[in-house]
Amino acid sequence: MYNNEIRTVNMTRYVTPLREGGSLPAIVEADDGFDYVIKFRGAGQGVKALIAELIGGEMARQIGLNMPELVFIHLVDTFSKSEGDEEIQDLLKFSEGLNLGMSYLSGAITYDPLVSIADPLAASKVVLLDSIITNIDRTHRNTNLLNWNKALWVIDHGASLYFHHSWNGWEDHAKRTFPMIKDHVLLSKATKLDEANNLLKELLTPDIIEGIVSLLPEDWLSDPSIDASIEERRKVYTTLLNTRISNLDQLTKEAKNAR
Known part of the structure; x- marks a missing residue:
């Protein structure tokens, strides 16, 4: 847990x-x-x-x-x-x-793909994580990565899980691949995708995902425009993420082809 x-x-x-x-x-x-x-x-x-x-x-x-x-x-x-x-x-x-x-990471600098260093395994983890959560906002134009204390830090995942802005059809969204991964700023450095795949499968278990989703405050999940209870909405996030993780081999293949 x-x-x-x-x-x-x-x-x-x-x-x-x-x-x-x-x-x-x-x-x-x-x-x-x-x-x-x-x-x-x-x-x-x-x-x-x-x-x-x-x-x-x-x-x-x-x-x-x-x-x-x-x-x-x-x-x-x-x-x-x-x-x-x-x-x-x-x-x-x-x-x-x-x-x-x-x-706040005082003194951190924005990741620059031309000069900044990213470890191949870390880059591969970020690429596959962003495929799972459908993060459309980690491109050369807006990296949402920092270098701080000589290490790569990930920030700003607010543009992820974009299914919830319309909510309907989340089941189909859960099963889709993520073609936009071709624009990912770390894709060229993600040379350990198979290793990252195995690690993510081991670390992102259904119990872990349920625990993360359980952190969401109830008032963030209260939406009168959606015909679903708070617990039903929590279950949608859990099911969607677990479904996408179960399809990680397909997402990994897509990322490798995009490289």
């Missing part, structure tokens, strides 16, 4: 927006004394981006990739009242409650 717990902290100060992100993430301080990059529930894709972020991030951690600690960040509406920027003011107002934060 997956035994990683997600801590909950309270935001104490809004430091600065990170305007390179379309959803206006920001650096904030929390009451545990640390800085975090916060992803707001009131941003464009709402809690669905946070769901994808948590699932993708914790799956990355489980398979041994470097992934900053994720925390739930509780935000109260008082912060919006002292913010001068109207766009940020609205974002803070609509993000009251539980948001998702990622430890």
Whole structure:
């Protein structure tokens, strides 16, 4: 069973927006004394981006990739009242409650495929993970990778699991391959796909996936527009991920052909 717990902290100060992100993430301080990059529930894709972020991030951690600690960040509406920027003011107002934060890696630099180094096994793990979670946002244009302390770190999985933006037809989505893997920034360095395949099968068991999905807060899964209970929605995520992992040989073959 997956035994990683997600801590909950309270935001104490809004430091600065990170305007390179379309959803206006920001650096904030929390009451545990640390800085975090916060992803707001009131941003464009709402809690669905946070769901994808948590699932993708914790799956990355489980398979041994470097992934900053994720925390739930509780935000109260008082912060919006002292913010001068109207766009940020609205974002803070609509993000009251539980948001998702990622430890801020001070001094980290964006991965550059022309000069940065990526271990072949780590690159292969990232490629197959992104095939499983259908992450469309790890390309040369936007790598969503960092180099920190001479190591590769994965960040930002919010564009994954895009089936849940329409929800209908998730069964078909679970069985599909992922042709967009041909555009993956690490594909050329993913020379150990077979080894990564075996490792992911060993580490991403049904119990592990169930444990990761169980971390999702109930209010993130509450959606009156979808005719499904919270537990039914949780089961969809679990079933979809387990189905895609069971098809990992096919996803691996697709990635190898794309190379």
